[in-house]
Amino acid sequence: xxxxxxxxxxxxxxxxxxxxxxxxxxxxxxxxxxxxxxxxxxxxxxxxxxxxxxxxxxxxxxxxxxxxxxxxxxxxxxxxxxxxxxxxxxxxxxxxxxxxxxxxxx
Numbered sequence: 634x635x636x637x638x639x640x641x642x643x644x645x646x647x648x649x650x651x652x653x654x655x656x657x658x659x660x661x662x663x664x665x666x667x668x669x670x671x672x673x674x675x676x677x678x679x680x681x682x683x684x685x686x687x688x689x690x691x692x693x694x695x696x697x698x699x700x701x702x703x704x705x706x707x708x709x710x711x712x713x714x715x716x717x718x719x720x721x722x723x724x725x726x727x728x729x730x731x732x733x734x735x736x737x738x739x
Contacts, residue, residue: 657714661685662733664692664705664725669733676737678718684711692731697722 658680660673665687676682684694686705694703694711698721703711718739725731 657681659683662694664688664694664731667728667731669694669723669725669731672733672735674736676715676735678715678737678739680715680737682713682715682735684713686710691727693726694723695726697724702726 661683663670663685684703686692689707692705718737721735
């Protein structure tokens, strides 16, 4: 016998809860005083990073492997979803001494 349509959302919720799939987490990396704040230590594929530029200068968050390039005018934010695991070094294209590293787990 087929299930009533109103049961489908409940079944989906039960499947999702029991699937072991973790919900994505949102993190913030801030640029202030010509420096990136420390990236979070517990990054996973699917998490979101909000890059926030609190400086008066334009910056970027640019991956050395070219996997991302976020342009950040003064007092702005940019968002990205992490798409793959591994270590990724990043820098600011306008200020190459500004650097950081993301360590992403599966």
